Amino acid sequence: MLAKLHRKSLPLSLGLLLAGITTGAVAANATPAVDAGVAPASQNVQVTLVLKLRNQAALEDYIKQTVTPGSAHYQQFLTTSQFAEQYGASSADISRVQAYLQKQGLSSQVLPSHLAIRTSGTTAQLDALFSTSIHNYVSRETGRQFHKPAGTAQIPSAIADVVDVASGLSNERAYRSHHVSASAFTALNSQSPKLSASSSSSTGSNGNPTASGVPGEYTVGDVANFYNINPLYKRGVVGKGSTVAIVTLSNFYPSDATTYWSDIGLTTKPNRITQVHVDGGGAIDGGSGETSIDVEQSGGVAPFANIIVYDAPNAGNGYVDAFAQAVSDNIADSISTSWGLPEIFNFAALNVTGASNTDTSDAGDLRAFHSIFLEAAVQGQSLFAAAGDSGAYDTVRDLGVGTAPGDYSAPLTVDSPASDPFITAAGGTTTPYSYAFGTGPTEQITQESVWGWDYIQNYFNTYIGPNVVNLFSTGGGGGVSVYWHTPFYQAFTNGVRSSQPNQSLVFYDPSAGPTTQLILPSRFQGRNVPDISLNADPETGYIFVSTYDGGLNSGEGGTSFVAPQLNGITALLRQSSGHRIGLWNPQVYAIQNIFGYGRFSAFNSIRAGDNWFYYGEPRYNQGAGIGSLNVANLDLFLRSGF
Template structure:
């Protein structure tokens, strides 16, 4: 495809010339955008719904009617502020989602790729293969591009998989292109905007354009973390079974990683926004404090039209720190951690607003790159809002491509229990919680957790005993002051989707007709959650934004052991978990609603799968053994990572290491003049390592000055007395998989 298809900016003579035939064809067509008298619907509906109310006659004056607006989310809450036309200077960054082709065939292939014995089993598609078989054609893309150009949109570009067209516009261009009008109002000091009529396209584009994302910010993704106090203020529990926070590196022990290899050969992605500098800095502090190897971090900025602001959003650093540190600690270290960062409006220029379009673009970039085997999403919003805006339709297409490529999106199920509608906000009167502003019996779930092609992860409250798992209940910390003038429920999301059909594995196992969430669950309470470094200080942090990263770390371990051959695992989970209860910690108590006036609302945990914690949490080592059978068992469990430069040891500072069977890890230690002796030791972890030391050049079984190679142990030691000063090379090797081995040099 030409560069004009990739980047089409206003004023580009070459691109205008290349697209001229298509543009002329559209303009001259009786169904073209500017000659059209017939409009076709899309999946994007009005964000602001007009309502009319009658006003009674007063003092002889006739009765009148007035226009009000409600938000097109679950429950339709009324906008109490003045709604007016959106100013023409407001820049709108949109993502036009195009419909996939051959979708029935695609759904069959998703199932076939994950069905042992099928000819397609394990034969994941490449992005190029997906584009050729299922993506919109180049001609369809060009038709959409030409329509946007004629309508006045600028900074037009096309995603590499042809599924999204990005562009900049304003209220006028939106009206011309999509036959809708834009409105605005101010709430809590922030400008809100949205379309007040359904989004339409010319009949010529009917069947091509699925939805238009980015026309509203009244219902958008938000982070799902719950910040607790500094760890230093935590009161230690005295009972044997305790509810306390944990370092992320403790979760492998709590959830029984045992000898399970780390995720050293699996790449993980995280969906974020804004600048990642603080998160990278705090992650480096975390790994250093835990004596772990530094994380190989990559940041991929995802622009949207002219939205290129990646300023720091300090309020969201909590989320990205929680994600990255929890994944790193639980996995024991990954091959690479990729942040897919959407352009950020927090604190940036007024025209750089973060909407769902930016997040959808970040999902898509992770799929287009096809580097991350597992991708964490600790974000969510009211499912009705996402459905009505067309965001759900756009996201579902992306997650379907991921499933075909063998990628797994892990998504937090939500932090407001069954009350996603108004972000879980409650009102109080004299300290008594009231059900206003919504009905306590009206439930909702979070998007994108409700997508059938993601793993939705709910939350638990964890108990430990001497660092080992001792029990879990469904997470529900009750209604608390949210710190923003509102009272909010903090509980695991779960329930039934209003819009998504249940995937075949839920239809078969649960007898469900609509998608049910969550699938599994992990620790989420800030009381028992993670100790996360934020700005150099440790805080307790919870939320399902902790639960999802824990699962990502667990599943990344399994992927490394299975040589990254496991596909999207949902069908295997629902097939195998009911008959393998030892793999699970079944959570059988707790609720994700509230009790009011003697009635308990929400869903209760129970034996087996339920709408609070799904199947429960996973025992890492037992799950790893089961999940290995979901991949290609004809392939050796692990493959060697690429050669790396030796790691320089510092006097009396331990580092941890790991590797596949038969591999070696290299280190160096510089011994200064006048040293009486130095010692190199290995200990802990799993495997059977041997230790080789040589001055001046690489050490190994075929050439060394000193060796310690005791069978069936990782406890090895070499001591050199009156050493010659200089650089000593140290090699740790094992005939089997080794993980979590401490290496220490002391002089």
């Protein structure tokens, strides 16, 4: 089935792990940067002005009605022009902002949604516009250069009643793709690891001809087997008439996707991939494999859906612009992204010079994304975001963890944009399999479980030796937002929690000692993530094709596989129902809360495993959310109007 593909060797070896190397990488902004001084006056900066919504309360109420059976506006989704007319900035307000920008010598481009205006200018122009001073900085960790305001940027008073957020004044944060490679445990003492698929009915190649049945080499056919998608395929539901979109921050080779589909034996619609390069597009770089994954998975689950790939630079306003474009175009019925950063990286305490370490106001793009997601929801576009791959401690993959000079603490945190209430957060599980390493005994994951690599950590601590490897905190992202309040659809969900007390981000400064950079809110009644989870553990992971990464890659996982799989599933549901599905969250929580788990449930309860803090439970939990899917049953609920 895969004979034509070149198999790339796995990226890590046990030898590296035995040397004590952790799986958590350190981001470019892990340590405070060096201020390189005022940016040259002629340096160009792109900025997107996200405009304030009109009648936001009415908009949110209308969104609820579109996904609530029996409501006056059930499934009555709006067009982009209708959104602009009812909830976007008025034409008069937009003209006023454009005139103000023109006086500053700045051009403007208005999105059809009336939600954003793109502009660009020199640092001198933008310094004057936002009453700030943009400086260049150099990361002490990597030498990467970036710019950001040295002080708080102020929206000009003349347009402050219209403009909500100025995105792009800083390009400090580079988003991370939520993709993880297998730990690649080569056997100790030259013995091969014993690895076999469980005989559980949730694994193997039960029925789908494109499935491999081999953990670490799973395909979209295995996803269909795990989550009862095959009954839809047998009815001819393959995504016809549906369009999925991928929002990503790297360009890719479209031939990767067609090679993957062809070589697993999957028949797909030809010539179905369209690329939209936003702000000049993303680069072919280390994130290109992520884009390949997203297209292969979404388009593999829904083999006859059209695919639009919106790629943008991984800096400044690129991510906001890519999402805004995908939503304003309003061609895609569903959209997924597999990129994110810790929610707390948006807070003023970490971005504004002189801000209090308790300041959790948004100095990033949280509000910008939120407005865009509200537009998507009222247009009936289903959104999905990977919840992260650092378990309950979302900063660890970006900052590392420790108490030595140069290290950071590890507070309980969640990922953005997955934490937004109007996007579906895609979490991760481990499906049943057997494993053994070296001379250790064979052990089993006997039921689908919350994904967290502490089960491997514990195995090594017991049978190989303590502190030989450090896998903390690799696993499915989940926890409680400390910015977004508990949304209405989680208000009556058993298992929803508030934030934990005594959580702080501390930097162990080599020169000044421990510095508390942020004290997180305690007992905050916040949005809980994830919402839905599917298999994401690289040990029970997948193959994908990426030219940039050497061809065929196996033993791959992360919640970046789950978000596009849910995207593809939505394309199937859209064809089956004959209409857009809209925002998943109110619908799936209602189905779970009313009907619970059982033989005819749309969800599989995830009762085992953990993500290093939150444990599987026979109810909603912050490791796996509602649980994993029974897609055929979910389809029946949605078509019946439950």
